[in-house]
Amino acid sequence: DAGVIQSPRHEVTEMGQEVTLRCKPISGHDYLFWYRQTMMRGLELLIYFNNNVPIDDSGMPEDRFSAKMPNASFSTLKIQPSEPRDSAVYFCASSLGARAGGYTFGSGTRLTVV
């Protein structure tokens, strides 16, 4: 298995533009998580899905952020409009069952909003 695949690896965009981050979880995993990492705030949970259904989106910072999981093999995190303070590394992770030790993270998308 290729692991959790995220794209793009790097994204530079101008303030106000729409940004879409993509994630392909490990086949068979039924949980998918989106995290954001910054120096100031560390690793923050944004949202997670179970069997494609959003379970907890309380970490989504504001309405500019939205996430979807149209099927078991694909998820997106969209920011519209983007702002410089959204600059961070965004990670997707998946797991089989709700097992804390079973998280597999992707390599992340480094987003820079200028």
Add this chain to the structure above:
Amino acid sequence: QQQVKQSPQSLIVQKGGISIINCAYENTAFDYFPWYQQFPGKGPALLIAIRPDVSEKKEGRFTISFNKSAKQFSLHIMDSQPGDSATYFCAPWNQAGTALIFGKGTTLSVSS
């Protein structure tokens, strides 16, 4: 999300030395205590974990010590190596709860 306090924020250790990272938590419902390791440009990966029915777990050079009454657990890296240079996160968890909530992380640098 301020349920977990990790210290120190950064740590520099000589090769061969012992690295110690601490994690304090508030929620007594936590029942699984993992440490994740993250290398630059990569996502975190599970390093070692402990359940509250034991006070210590050792895997190679890595040991978790757990103090339930103090609501603390720590990661000890014996004979630290330059390859251990990474960021370490604690992420205590409750089976009945939601997703992992990570500490702020500790950046370890092992000098050769």
